[in-house]
Amino acid sequence: MKKRPDGKNPEGRINRENEEKYGLRAKAEIKTLRYYFEDDWFDDHTINKMYAKNRHDITHSAYTLKKCIKCNRIWNYYLNNNKKKLIQYWDSFKNLPMLKEDCPECI
Numbered sequence: 001m002k003k004r005p006d007g008k009n010p011e012g013r014i015n016r017e018n019e020e021k022y023g024l025r026a027k028a029e030i031k032t033l034r035y036y037f038e039d040d041w042f043d044d045h046t047i048n049k050m051y052a053k054n055r056h057d058i059t060h061s062a063y064t065l066k067k068c069i070k071c072n073r074i075w076n077y078y079l080n081n082n083k084k085k086l087i088q089y090w091d092s093f094k095n096l097p098m099l100k101e102d103c104p105e106c107i
């Protein structure tokens with residue numbers, strides 16, 4: 001088992017007497033981290049929401065990235081502020097596996 005950077009035994013080996021001490025130190029460490037990062041960084045709810053949003057963008061069929069067989073561009077649909085369905089093209093993501101489908105400009 002890997003030793004902690006401070007040279008103390010790994011968490012699993014801490015005996016009951018040291019547990020309270022360790023708890024206090026862990027709290028202090030979190031406090032230090034909070035000093036360097038935004039509080040949101042620790043907000044599980046926010047992180048989960050972000051994750052869900054990304055998953056949605058990737059998996060929702062309307063927004064799935066597609067590669068045009070004819071012009072070789074990566075494209076997908078997106079909704080603008082007026083909920084209008086528009087097309088956008090991407091320079092990135094070229095190495096990702098994706099559906100091959102003619103873009104609306106080539107159909």
Ligand SMILES: [Zn+2]
Nearest residue numbers: 068071103106
């Ligand atoms: Zn095309």
